[in-house]
Amino acid sequence: xNSITQNLCFVxxxxxxxxxxxIPEFQRAVLDSLRxxxxxxxxxxxxxxxxxxxxxxxxxxxxxxxxxxxxxxDPALACSRAPRCAxxxxxxxxxxxxxRIDLHVDVDxxxxxxxxLPPPAEGSAEVAARVAAARAIQTARLAGTKMRSNAxxxxxxxxxxxxxxxxxxxxxxxxxEAMRLSARGYTRMLRVARTIADxxxxxxxxxxxxxEALSYRRVAPRA
Numbered sequence: 001x002n003s004i005t006q007n008l009c010f011v012x013x014x015x016x017x018x019x020x021x022x023i024p025e026f027q028r029a030v031l032d033s034l035r036x037x038x039x040x041x042x043x044x045x046x047x048x049x050x051x052x053x054x055x056x057x058x059x060x061x062x063x064x065x066x067x068x069x070x071x072x073x074d075p076a077l078a079c080s081r082a083p084r085c086a087x088x089x090x091x092x093x094x095x096x097x098x099x100r101i102d103l104h105v106d107v108d109x110x111x112x113x114x115x116x117l118p119p120p121a122e123g124s125a126e127v128a129a130r131v132a133a134a135r136a137i138q139t140a141r142l143a144g145t146k147m148r149s150n151a152x153x154x155x156x157x158x159x160x161x162x163x164x165x166x167x168x169x170x171x172x173x174x175x176x177e178a179m180r181l182s183a184r185g186y187t188r189m190l191r192v193a194r195t196i197a198d199x200x201x202x203x204x205x206x207x208x209x210x211x212e213a214l215s216y217r218r219v220a221p222r223a
Contacts, residue, residue: 022062024092034097034100038060039100041056042056067082067085067090099184105216142157158190162194165204168209172190172214190205
C-alpha cells in the first residue's frame with residue numbers, strides 16, 4: 001500500500017486475527033468466497049468423502065486505493081477517466097461483501113508537511129488502554145454466556161444491550177432508509193454503536209454514538 005496516496009481501509013469488527021491486503025487485486029469470486037466465513041465464523045470444506053468444518057473467527061483488515069492509479073481527487077495526478085475509473089475499481093468489491101465489513105475508513109494522503117508535525121496527544125499506549133477497558137466492560141456484560149464481545153451480539157442479547165435511546169433510534173431509522181441499509185447492515189451498526197459507547201464509558205447508546213457508527217458505513221459503488 002502506497003502511504004502517500006489515499007487509501008480506503010476496511011476493518012472486520014473485533015475479531016481475533018488480523019491480515020491486510022489490497023483487496024481489489026483479488027478476483028471477485030475469490031473475495032465473495034469470504035462472505036460465509038465472515039458471517040458464520042467457520043469455513044466448510046465439502047468433498048466427495050468428507051465434510052470438514054474449520055474455525056474461522058477472524059478480524060479482517062483490508063485496504064484499497066480509491067482508483068487504480070491511486071490519485072483520485074488530485075487534479076494534477078488523477079487520470080483522465082476519473083471518476084469512472086474509481087467506480088470501476090471499487091466495484092470489484094461486491095456490495096454483499098462490503099455489507100459484512102463493519103468499519104469503512106477513508107485515509108487521506110500523507111504530505112511532506114504532515115511528517116514534520118508533532119506526535120499526537122494520545123499515543124498508541126493510551127489507545128490500547130481504552131480498548132482494553134472497553135473489552136473488560138464487554139467481558140463483564142457477557143459473563144455467563146458463550147459470547148465474547150459486542151461482535152457476537154444477536155437476537156434478544158442485541159436488543160437488550162445495543163438498543164439506542166429514542167433520538168439515536170430515530171437517527172438510525174432515518175439513515176437506514178436513506179442509505180438503504182440491509183438488515184445485516186442495521187444490526188452491525190447497532191454493534192458498532194455499542195462498542196463506541198463502551199469506548200467512551202457510556203452505559204447507554206445515544207445519538208452521538210449512532211452518528212459515529214454511521215460515519216463508518218459506506219454505500220457500495222456502482223460501476
